[in-house]
Amino acid sequence: MLFLALKDLVNGLRGKNYVDQEDSEEFKAAAEKRVATLNDQFKDLDQELQNVDEGDPSALEELFTHCAASVQNLTLEGKLKQEDLLELYGFFKQAMIGDATDKYAPSLLDLKGKAKFNVWRTNLGITQEDAKKYYILKYASLNKEAEENVMQVLNGEIDAQEVDNPAMRSISRPEIDQKEVQNYIGALDEDKTRIFKLYEEIRANGEEELYMVIERKEISAETTNKEGMTPFMLAVDEAFSVEILQTLLDFGADINHRDNDGSTALHYACTLEEEEIIKFLLEKGADQSIENNEGEKPIEILQDEEFHKYFEKQES
Known part of the structure; x- marks a missing residue:
């Protein structure tokens, strides 16, 4: 009993008080509330942007990658607010990994890591596909230029690869199966x-x-x-x-x-x-x-x- 009590205390200090059971009513309710909040947050964007997850899944993946690379450029240029970076980080981690679980929790003294982890944790229950959609919507909401950039990709006016994103480049390697x-x-x-x-x-x-x-x-x-x-x-x-x-x-x-x-x-x-x-x-x-x-x-x-x-x- 003492061991379990200490374990609960440490988990609480590390900020890991999230629901572990995905099928619990509390978990589902929290996820639904978060989705509703996000939909309200992005309600002013064009309907076409809000439906980016419909149609070809590969198009969503391409647009997500495009936006992620573009955000890295903005980050390097110092053009993003800290709160925007944190929210984008949370969506990105949810999109790439899924729910924030114990294995990803930072150490007790890592305050910066804990802050990021807690933002990621707010997206519990959101599917990785929806997280990509919200990442795109968040990127598009940063400024008019970003929104127009996303619309150009959606409308087929430009290819995602046409944008010069040094963050996406790496030494080329042959494709292997x-x-x-x-x-x-x-x-x-x-x-x-x-x-x-x-x-x-x-x-x-x-x-x-x-x-x-x-x-x-x-x-x-x-x-x-x-x-x-x-x-x-x-x-x-x-x-x-x-x-x-x-x-x-x-x-x-x-x-x-x-x-x-x-x-x-x-x-x-x-x-x-x-x-x-x-x-x-x-x-x-x-x-x-x-x-x-x-x-x-x-x-x-x-x-x-x-x-x-x-x-x-x-x-x-």
Whole structure:
């Protein structure tokens, strides 16, 4: 009894007082109330936007991805209010993972993480498809330009891929079928399989997932996958924010670590032409003289001739 009482106390302190049983009346009522609140929140948007979940499911997925990438750009530019970011975060996590459960709860002292978790938790019971719809609606409600952008995609005036979203770019990899994926995993030892799955979760869920993985100490700064990629290199490859890159450096990441192809994080950033990340890496002491196995220095990969001047200035 004492153990259970202590467990309840700790769970309460961690903010995990949500209903666990999805079939309970309390759970259903809370979800219905939240949906009603959301529908009222977005009632001023065009009806066409409110029905974005109807029709082709792939169109909803494409628009959701488009909006998520566009939001990352706005975040980097500092154009979003904190409350908007939190609400978008809650919808995104609900869309990608589903309900906030014990395994995702932050530690007791992680106040920032707890605030985010509590916002995510307000969406309990909302389906992942509906969460994507509400994410799109929230993005469209940010300003007139965002709403018009969504309408253009819905009306077929532009393709989602036409918008330049550096947050969506990563080093290109060949498409492989699931059988090949299983064969790949089957050739890995237990630890490399674990790392492979962790890296895939981080790619799917973004830098917030990386924060959680670090906090749970599931990886170290020296952790590498089969290709020799560290968490720091993964963060660069996914064009995560410089804030998470700094966190990883504080965590002990080697900025000049080379993967199996001899490439460094700076090679990755130059392949993506991520100007902000390139500048960050150079300012933090990334060695631009390192050649990969093909004999290429990072600057030789960079296609933007204008940005070569920045390299030359840093070198001098």
